[in-house]
Amino acid sequence: DSGVTQTPKHLITATGQRVTLRCSPRSGDLSVYWYQQSLDQGLQFLIQYYNGEERAKGNILERFSAQQFPDLHSELNLSSLELGDSALYFCASSPRGVGTGELFFGEGSRLTVL
């Protein structure tokens, strides 16, 4: 158990819909990262937040958005869903400040778009 909690574990929805994925980082971790992993594909970095502020951005689609709240949990919002958005979405957190830099991953949210 990494200490990172993601909900829901599984989600099935239809094209055009909007979903929200939630991530609770490890206690004390200020940074949250989101990754997308499509079937048999690698981990694609989406976005990183540090203490509520966006700090780094990857190839995140404009239909996707994220935020980190004052209690440090984060949400990834996916809208106008397409079939190709079906994937595993992972959240990770890391220790505060310069730390040692290792990421601790949750077990992921599996999104299926029909």
Add this chain to the structure above:
Amino acid sequence: DAKTTQPPSMDCAEGRAANLPCNHSTISGNEYVYWYRQIHSQGPQYIIHGLKNNETNEMASLIITEDRKSSTLILPHATLRDTAVYYCIVRAFDTGGFKTIFGAGTRLFVKA
């Protein structure tokens, strides 16, 4: 962040040492080498990291060459549960944004 090159797949016999290589010839002086693994659709798991000295923990050993252009992750006694994709990443510490980029990794098959 520097790019890494890893073999796409490797086999290892159960009980033997698994040696997973990684090339990072463009690594900068302030970049660390990290290793993670992902066991079938689970969340990736941190294994070990290092700067220039060899490192060992309860999971593995990390050997970094003197010129830091390559490294090897060693699983001393591989078990079937070590079958996974192993990712080598180089990244600098930063108080700001991290873009920890995962490549394709090495798919390790541990066989009985």
